[in-house]
Amino acid sequence: MQPSLPFSDIQDREIIQRRTAPPFKTQLLKWIGNKQRFAHEIVSYFPVQFGTYYEPFLGSGAVLATLAPKSGLGSDGFKPLVEIWQALKNQPDQLSMWYAERWERMKTAAKEVVYEQVKASYNSNPNGADLLFLCRSCYGGVVRFRKADGYMSTPCGVHQPISPTSFNKRTDEWRRRCRHTNFIHSDYAAIMDVAKKGDLVYCDPPYVDTQTIIYGAQAFSLAKLFEVIGRCKSRGVYVALSIDGTKRSGNKICNVPIPDGIFETEASVNCGRSMLRRFQMAGQTLEGEVVSDRLLLTYSVPDC
Numbered sequence: 001m002q003p004s005l006p007f008s009d010i011q012d013r014e015i016i017q018r019r020t021a022p023p024f025k026t027q028l029l030k031w032i033g034n035k036q037r038f039a040h041e042i043v044s045y046f047p048v049q050f051g052t053y054y055e056p057f058l059g060s061g062a063v064l065a066t067l068a069p070k071s072g073l074g075s076d077g078f079k080p081l082v083e084i085w086q087a088l089k090n091q092p093d094q095l096s097m098w099y100a101e102r103w104e105r106m107k108t109a110a111k112e113v114v115y116e117q118v119k120a121s122y123n124s125n126p127n128g129a130d131l132l133f134l135c136r137s138c139y140g141g142v143v144r145f146r147k148a149d150g151y152m153s154t155p156c157g158v159h160q161p162i163s164p165t166s167f168n169k170r171t172d173e174w175r176r177r178c179r180h181t182n183f184i185h186s187d188y189a190a191i192m193d194v195a196k197k198g199d200l201v202y203c204d205p206p207y208v209d210t211q212t213i214i215y216g217a218q219a220f221s222l223a224k225l226f227e228v229i230g231r232c233k234s235r236g237v238y239v240a241l242s243i244d245g246t247k248r249s250g251n252k253i254c255n256v257p258i259p260d261g262i263f264e265t266e267a268s269v270n271c272g273r274s275m276l277r278r279f280q281m282a283g284q285t286l287e288g289e290v291v292s293d294r295l296l297l298t299y300s301v302p303d304c
Helices: 035-044 062-067 079-090 092-107 111-124 129-137 164-177 186-191 221-232 273-278
Strands: 054-055 072-076 180-183 200-203 238-247 264-271 290-297
Touching: 035 062, 035 264, 054 062, 062 072, 062 164, 072 079, 072 186, 079 092, 079 129, 079 164, 079 180, 092 111, 092 129, 092 164, 111 129, 186 200, 186 221, 200 221, 221 238, 238 264
Parallel strands: 054 072, 054 200, 072 180, 200 238
Antiparallel strands: 238 290, 264 290
């Protein structure tokens, strides 16, 4: 791993005033690692003032929507997922139509049959329209992919997918919150290297300990991400990083090597019971499966 880069002049031991954000609990997408329930806590560690907000591992977009930035760029390396976000921003009626068309099929065929049909369609030609329905109806909200060929393998969930009417209400709210954000398909490093002094980047990458089943995670390099974060900090960009903390209600500490000199602040964020373990332990108790994330900041904030 390359040595960390020096502190920028603007951020050298500067104490950043924290913001407040009310909880926003309405999910648009179900997704592994979804931070909807505690996104407001993460946002509370963000600076009150910053330029453009960047979220280069967009996923479910929970932190983005909770923050509702005045200027934002959401990106992801997974093209079908980005297609969903681009439709939300530019063609919300089409997004609603994608979901409604697949949901309506359940009026003439069993939910499990429709789900398998949509999954087969997605696996033959990965696309945002199919992925939208799958992520809202798969088991436990765990959208997982086979390592060998990217095959989406999660079975159908036991729950009834929400109605198109309910989905449309969510679409309206999410589009309002994301109206100042643009969405692009891009590698995270290319996006983060665009950020300027005073901008804010929030990173929620694949987790080292568990998330090798998600798209692209098998080839993800945490060491490379740290290098990119170091470059951001040297330019005066604020960076917040969510990464492995503890699992099994604190009985397992995830050993993630954090380089010296990049991060000024570390906080612990209680994430509740593990989504992945809920999927793996169907029907079993999860009292011992509480997860806490580490939130690492390249700047100092009070009360930490």
